[in-house]
Amino acid sequence: MDYDIIRKSLDIKAGSNMPDYEQAVADFSWRHAKSLLHGFADGKLNIAYEAVERHVKSGCGQKIALRWITKNGDVCDYTYADLSSLSSRFANVLDRLDINKGERVYTLLGRVPELYITALGALKAGCVFCPMFSAFGPEPVQARMKIGGAAVLITTKALYKRKMVSIRAELHELREVLIVDDSESEGSRDFHGLMDATSDQFETVAMDPEDMALLHFTSGTTGMPKGVVHVHEAVVAHNITGRLALDLQPEDIYWCTADPGWVTGTSYGIIAPLTNGVMLIVDEAEFDVARWYKNLSEQGVTVWYTAPTAIRMLMKSGSELPAEHNLSKLRFMASVGEPLNPEAVEWGNEIFGMPFHDNWWQTETGGIMIANYASMDVKPGSMGKPLPGITAGIVEKIDGGVREVSEPLTIGELALKPGWPSMMRAYLDEEARYQKCFVDNWYLTGDLAVRDSDGYFWFVGRDDDVIKSSGHLIGPFEVESALMEHEAVTEVGVIGIPNETAGQIVKAFVALQSGYVPNEDLRLELLGHARKRLGPAVAPKEIVFRKNLPKTRSGKIMRRLLKARELGLPEGDISTLESDEK
Amino acid sequence: MSEMEKILTEELYRIAPDIDVAEIDREAELREEFDIDSMDFLNLVMALSKKLKIEMPEADYPDMMTFTKMVEYLEQHSK
Numbered sequence: 016m017d018y019d020i021i022r023k024s025l026d027i028k029a030g031s032n033m034p035d036y037e038q039a040v041a042d043f044s045w046r047h048a049k050s051l052l053h054g055f056a057d058g059k060l061n062i063a064y065e066a067v068e069r070h071v072k073s074g075c076g077q078k079i080a081l082r083w084i085t086k087n088g089d090v091c092d093y094t095y096a097d098l099s100s101l102s103s104r105f106a107n108v109l110d111r112l113d114i115n116k117g118e119r120v121y122t123l124l125g126r127v128p129e130l131y132i133t134a135l136g137a138l139k140a141g142c143v144f145c146p147m148f149s150a151f152g153p154e155p156v157q158a159r160m161k162i163g164g165a166a167v168l169i170t171t172k173a174l175y176k177r178k179m180v181s182i183r184a185e186l187h188e189l190r191e192v193l194i195v196d197d198s199e200s201e202g203s204r205d206f207h208g209l210m211d212a213t214s215d216q217f218e219t220v221a222m223d224p225e226d227m228a229l230l231h232f233t234s235g236t237t238g239m240p241k242g243v244v245h246v247h248e249a250v251v252a253h254n255i256t257g258r259l260a261l262d263l264q265p266e267d268i269y270w271c272t273a274d275p276g277w278v279t280g281t282s283y284g285i286i287a288p289l290t291n292g293v294m295l296i297v298d299e300a301e302f303d304v305a306r307w308y309k310n311l312s313e314q315g316v317t318v319w320y321t322a323p324t325a326i327r328m329l330m331k332s333g334s335e336l337p338a339e340h341n342l343s344k345l346r347f348m349a350s351v352g353e354p355l356n357p358e359a360v361e362w363g364n365e366i367f368g369m370p371f372h373d374n375w376w377q378t379e380t381g382g383i384m385i386a387n388y389a390s391m392d393v394k395p396g397s398m399g400k401p402l403p404g405i406t407a408g409i410v411e412k413i414d415g416g417v418r419e420v421s422e423p424l425t426i427g428e429l430a431l432k433p434g435w436p437s438m439m440r441a442y443l444d445e446e447a448r449y450q451k452c453f454v455d456n457w458y459l460t461g462d463l464a465v466r467d468s469d470g471y472f473w474f475v476g477r478d479d480d481v482i483k484s485s486g487h488l489i490g491p492f493e494v495e496s497a498l499m500e501h502e503a504v505t506e507v508g509v510i511g512i513p514n515e516t517a518g519q520i521v522k523a524f525v526a527l528q529s530g531y532v533p534n535e536d537l538r539l540e541l542l543g544h545a546r547k548r549l550g551p552a553v554a555p556k557e558i559v560f561r562k563n564l565p566k567t568r569s570g571k572i573m574r575r576l577l578k579a580r581e582l583g584l585p586e587g588d589i590s591t592l593e594s595d596e597k
Numbered sequence: 598m599s600e601m602e603k604i605l606t607e608e609l610y611r612i613a614p615d616i617d618v619a620e621i622d623r624e625a626e627l628r629e630e631f632d633i634d635s636m637d638f639l640n641l642v643m644a645l646s647k648k649l650k651i652e653m654p655e656a657d658y659p660d661m662m663t664f665t666k667m668v669e670y671l672e673q674h675s676k
Binding site for chain 1: 610
């Protein structure tokens, strides 16, 4: 906390959606936040209506909603009216395929227009939208489709071939696969052929606020991925947090760089910008320094929401490239995914004339909970203060319950008072796991943090073994299970180790069955095995061999100890250690 | 296979051993064909740069986007 506070000018404060944070907190009510939306009779609503139809009905149909930049750099614009008619067509396609209200519509797609059309069309029709990360391998894909009971999948020819063919027979509930870049072939249908054959008129289904709308997967320390359920009412939070935390204003050109397969890509890559009526920039290509600066300047991006890994890679590439571009339109920059180091906040201030505004939230919270705001002074390295309407606290565990700690700078678990609209409503089919998150009327986040005497929150670490790599949560169990499937492997422990760029990377410690020799060929074989099953985002980047892994009496591998030794930290309590590392 | 193709194939194998170079489209995007993410790509560039003792600045990445383009780039810069 040794960095200078970055102060905000009166002009910037006055021009923002929330000029005075304290006042906004005092005046805030969720009822008022909801009144900013249209809604339907009897308290019903639909996310897609608020994102698209509402703007078309109020005469903004010709405004550009989405500007798609293809890999080749071509630009293709979609107005709000275009999104309305295309999503209606897709809703009609679902109807024609007999996919009913409440059924799960999955995507395995990169940043292509079909993703946005699918998301909005599925919601319009009352179906549940579930995006998957296209860098997942067949096993994570299969687990997520099974748990969620996918009824239909929209994907590309290449992704289908690489990730779906080997698992399709296992997915008994999957009735339809639609391919966006191919005509009808064995076992799948042509997305665009179906779209062209249906009407562009569809009456949005009025949903109960508590009806399921979105399904996002996240990883825990143990067990399989958790299907996090969000409901249509969540749009109240998506909309207001876009307005307050990202300062979205109708004339903004907004670029969210998150992959659509993660919660940020939906909450702030689709819903919040559209409900706030801004123009959304979508770049199909992967991260590339020169291309990103070009996008910022050529597209005249005003609000930019990105991630620490990307910011650190931009930092590494130096200050010459940004100096060559006109970035004068940019007025607000935010970051999410993992804590943004203070050096990066300051670097932003130096290069762009404004800091990156770090914010904090999780798949479970559905929307931004703690943030640095346009009008609020920034303490580099802090996640900021709770959104108006959100009560956050630091709690400590006592006798099966928790107690809030009031002493500033005391480390404890970051917790939130339940009740905001985008709070998860369930872990799909795992009630016990869900209930465990709530203790004494607090939602426990699993993150350790402190609050300073000015009310700013600071991230300290995770309370468990989950790994955060390039902003993505990876459950060690999922990685260990995949490696265990290899015949040479007898034991695996997977941990996250610090990495300058990605925050953490996945490292696997492997013990071999007798008869196998630890050598480079076997290491590469295991790496290939893991990549094939898990995909590049989840597979370990490092694999090392051990004769034996540290275990407890009950045979549980002590990841904590592997990690302490890897990082040269104190080993802590090792009284449960029965069989040590060799 | 040329010398440079062999070197690139070897380094790619160290990062993505599950992908057979004979089965990829050499004119298509390298990252997609080998299913490698930004981190893997950076590691690949670092390894090649070390092995061939050449500078491979980020500004040149657009010239390394496919297998064929990467081989051309390496051939031009390692002379």
